[in-house]
Amino acid sequence: MDAVVLENASKIFGETEALKRVSFAVPQGCCLALIGHNGAGKTTLMKLILGLATPTAGRVSVLGCDPASAGKAFRKQLGFLPENVSFHDEMTGADTIAFYARLKGVGVRDGEKLLERVGLAHAAKRRVKTYSKGMRQRLGLAQTLLGKPRLLLLDEPTTGLDPLLRQEFFQIIKDLTAAGTTVILSSHVLTELEARTDLAAIMRDGKLAAFGDLDTLRAKAGLPVIVRARGDVAAISGRLNGAFHKIIGPDSASIEIDCPQDEKMKLLRKLAECGDICSDVEVRQPSLDDLYLFYCGRSLNAAGEGGL
């Protein structure tokens, strides 16, 4: 069963078209990564799914109902972490989670357990203003897990988390999807999503630029595999006989060869035949970053963000 279905969903705010005819379906228990630069429509998409905004045209169906008109029973099954949320500084972590637990009609004890789960139990009695960015983010995550939601929407959940916490975060996501929860998350940090998300939706200027699992996206993009060979650069280049696009580098003793996916083995066999003139080979599959650049282009916006 599909937890979230969008059919030609469009959203216009005043003059700006935030979403243009987006269609996709996310099966239950899947984890979908929404990827795109700022202003690509990720947050608008989340608002449509949450029922905070209604589509100007098209249809959105979430957990079998229309999110904009669905009642409290529907919203009890949602968990949401906004991109920028600052909880009240003067409240302690325990008070904050207790408030949201009551608001969701969940026992306060469940809130305490969730603080333990995200590793905040030791700081529960401290005020939120003493929390680091990562701790605030974990508090936000704990809040989304209240009442065992069936659908979790996380807007840039891993900002401010160090690599260790990121690992723990994705472990939690994995446990949740294994238990049947559907997770939709957006991110700028693309490489970490690799192998952790089932599906990716790449957004560009309000349009869905690509949708599918990573293998599908890779196949569709047809990005070359990059093979880096070390050894006698000139000799290797001669052996390959101009068959591939080659760049010398990053140092004088290595060469980078762009190779279509289906010719990878052929190239590797040729390199193997080179014998002593090729001392080492490194094969790099296109990463999600490369895919992102392929589908979104290197717009000014994305380049600016990358520099920060």
Next chain:
Amino acid sequence: MHPLIVIAAKEFRDGLRNRWVAGATILLAALAFVLTIVGSSPTGMLDVKPLTVTVVSISSLTIFLVPLIALLLGYDAIVGEAERGCLLLMLTYPVSRAELLLGKFLGHASILAFATIVGYGGAGLAAAFRGGADAESWQAFSALLLSSIMLGLSFLALSYLISTIVKERSTAAGLAVGTWLLFVVVFDLALMGALVASKGGVWTDLFPKLLLLNPADAYRLFNLSAFDSVRKISGLGGLSASARFPAHVLLAVLAAWIVLPLAGALFTFSRRQA
């Protein structure tokens, strides 16, 4: 627990934490005590109880202070949450927009009511203790407490209306100060100016009724003219019959000033883009 109560309780606790409750109560109490002590000295020449004098001086103080406290308390109720990102979050919870707004209003209203009752109540007891009080002065004092809370709630409702309309917190702050100036200072000056300019002509009958367009004036008329003993010393003894409104009319005006802006806030909030 009903979400309305959950939100109201949180708002009140927030008020305790960030010292709003303590600050407002102490401010009102301190000023009321000063007025009680200073204001009771000239009562010798009139047959008036100190508590009655307290009613007159406290009501004059209230007109300036309570609207200001209410506006400052409520102007960022919605727009502040929106800027923090909490509004977006809370709207995804199983809580309706009306519950959210009314819950917060209820919480802020209890802060105001607490500060008024405790702050003024103490001063009232002190006045009664110093010179005694008769039944009518107690009545006048209770009416003062009730109407002061209503005055506060009417400006709180106005601040909620502001908070649901604007997009930015700073705009709301500016509008709140503007609202205070308009109703507390400018409105009366403008009425007086117009009255003088027209030399009391055809407008004389209309002017008293225009006072009802301002919750602060409705409050003033209620407290200064509803009780005989108060009227004696408030300077409104000679008020012409046309400017005398029955107490229940003035209270109804105050109530309308709570209900209408709050209804407006509910309406604009229901259409606000999340």
